[in-house]
Amino acid sequence: MACGDMVIKCASNRDRISQPVGAIAFEMESAGIFQSFAGIVIKGVCGYADSHKHKQWQDYAAGTAAAATKAVLEQFTPQDRPPAEPIDSANQTLQKPLYLVRHKAWVNFVGRDHCLNAIEHSLIREKGDTIQKCFVVYGIGGAGKTQVCLRFAELHRDKFLGVFEVDASTSVTIERDFAAIAEKIGCRATSDDGIDYLSTSQDRWLLIIDNVDLKEGSIRKYFPNTHRGCILMTTRNHRLAIPGTAGNYQLDSMDPEEGISLFLKEVHEYPNTQGNRLIASDIAKELGYLPLALAHAAVPIRHKRCRLEDYREYFQKKTSKS
Template sequence: LKTCPQPSPVFTGRGNVITSMTEHFAEDLGKRHIYVLYGLGGAGKSQIAYKFVQTSQTEPKGSRFSEVFFVDATSPETIRTDMENIARVKCEGGETVEDALRWLADEKKEWLILFNNADDTSLNLSQYFPQCAHGNILITTRNPQLRRYAPKANHQVADMEPDEAKDLLIRIVDPPSKGPSHTNGDQALSLELGFFALAIVQAGAYIANTNISIDEYLKLYARCRGELLEEYKDQVQKVDDYEWTVYTTWIISFQRLSKEAAKFLQLCAFLHHDGISESIFEKGATQLASYHPALQDEAQHFEDARQFIDHFKSNRGDWDPLKFRKTVSEVQSYSLIDYDAPNQVYFIHPLVWEWTRTKMVSNTKVTCTTMQCILGMSVSSELKMEDFAFRRGLVRHIDSALADGKVTGSDIAERFGRVLGEAGRWDDAEALEDPVVGFRKESLGMDHPDTLTSIANLATIYLNQKRLEEAQELELIVMEGRRKVLGVNDPKTLAAMNNLASIYSRQGRWKEAKALHVEVLGTKRQVLGERHPSTLTSMSNLAWIYCKQGQLDEAEKLQSFVLESRTEEFGEQHPSTLAAMGHLATTLKKKGRAEDAGALE
């Protein structure tokens, strides 16, 4: 569950709007309040919101809000992700946006939802408002149309007041601990930057980092801007009046980055701008070290990724977090990326992200391909709680990595499809997996293990789309192919048999399903062991058939063993453990043991 980020340590001014917000949310306690901060990206809307939350939660009289929920409103997907996380944390058994909204509507307290960066003009944000007459909502957006949600409680965040802008610049350039060293030109530079908060912060960071004077920066800025205006004039003016000023500031800083730091920022532009974790790069590096694609044509894509990721390895060849953080810190020193300490992730301002992606990447295809490889290789099939959570966090990054075109490489497409399928986006998963099947059939042959894996993945997608006949047809191909190539006792062959049995169950073909499950379970016990996760899955599947056929004692015996084993291996809150609890509770209810079932629910 995300917490609201802290405001910048050099946050300055904006007292009038914070006072306005404080007064608005203090009126008529117990009733619904909505406030909208709108204006140009980078003007300081989010920082004002963060400062307001910080101030409200540290008042001498106590916290103004019972809880603060931070929601990334960049897109419907990011909103759903954060709302679903609220449901998982706050609602027992909750999983969906609807569960979260229902809980908020029933929670008659002074909670606050901060919808941050709700800039998409096609987004109907009100569908994510709880249906109740209480609670508090704060929105930051570039879209002035959202003022309709709060006609009398909104504020346009534009230029800073001249004195505030000057004070902000001086706070960055001359922190109190250093004493004054830059006293000339501060007003002139603030004016030159249009009193625009983000530009001032970045210019100040550059001055502080390079130890030049404000006057020297002014000369450099004027010279650089003159060159860029002619080059970017037409496109920049389409955005807004101040965009070119900010771009100039960013380019000056970008040119000071080392090759590795600049490459890192460029790669991050093909992820989502928020929630960029070190784990993506670390896990990607681990998998890349030993990965060899089946098709030689795809090898170069991974080689480019390896060359970049090797910069963050120690002499022993393992991941070196100090090297990674040193590179990121270099980018941070120019305010081109920032760190969200409570959530332990990095984030890039959306305008910086867009500028990097569209203006500062010389070869979009190669850069996007490299990031796709790193991102794809970070995907594992592990079943621990933290693995599920990590893959959920990748969905928005995969969407961003795919935004500019097709995925690079069949294995990366397969891994992306796995994540999207796990998130319930089966149609998107099919769009990725279906071409992989055709490509591997042609390139590797029908009986190649990778081809059979892609067919099995597509069968799973069909199954979840309730396309049972098509799923059965594909799974039969996989089962026969693996028996032929791998043998009857290979775990992948057994997995195919198990999947086919599950399809038979969905079709109501209980006799055939039971026969396959019994055969699979017997073999898995011998080959994998009694408590192997795959063996436990087969036990659970067979128990479900027993339950359907009224063999409740047999079902209870298997389900109890599965629950005990999964609790020991994964813990009580793991999705697999919770599923086992639910299955056993269902069986106990059928046996008339409602009290025992209730203890599990």
């Protein structure tokens, strides 16, 4: 089954994409999910991946997929064993390092040294452990704020006994992820217990609060009340840089040379020659040197839907159709 981020409406494109890899179906809903965690996609067929659309089949397809999912789940045998007794979150310590993040760090991470150095200076080198250190990375969507934070966490994970990530796009996701932290260390799986653990733990930890979209006062109530840990926060709202007691950094588009290098790394098979860099330069410039856009743009080239030198024509055809 092939997975993509747009509907296939052309029979010739369908055949061109499916034949080299032996795909027998296309689907959209799980696009990108395997960058976060492994899973199984069970789908029902409701169209031909061409210009013929059969909405009346969608209910039947959904029912078929639900029935197949039920059959798959019935193959798993639950184990009858009593749940572990939850422990009090207060004054708990980790027995071994714990790295609990939801996003997958880019293998082809490039540059951003100035921002990484600013975070390192403020959270690690700067003395003064009597106040809670919070550093805010803010900027436009697609600038790679999350990936910078994950890169920092990977580079310095040996300095923290625990590294955690909380999705702060809504209060629901915040409470879900704090509850997951509590459950992971053996406490009751509630957001309060997750925050209490971080507030009272004797361990040095790093907490990434990602994609903050709440008001300043609303997000502050989720900050663990301690100076032992460090908070690294990302947001698109420059007004939310205020909670950054240790500093803040505005992350914009990449440096042109970094953007070109990232794009060529993402497409894989094209060597870093002067000719390829010249072609990549035009593409990176058109995409505003935004790392997320460059990573997505590399996908059709990497999957051999088009060549590097043909990408601009491919991109223009796609945008004109949309």
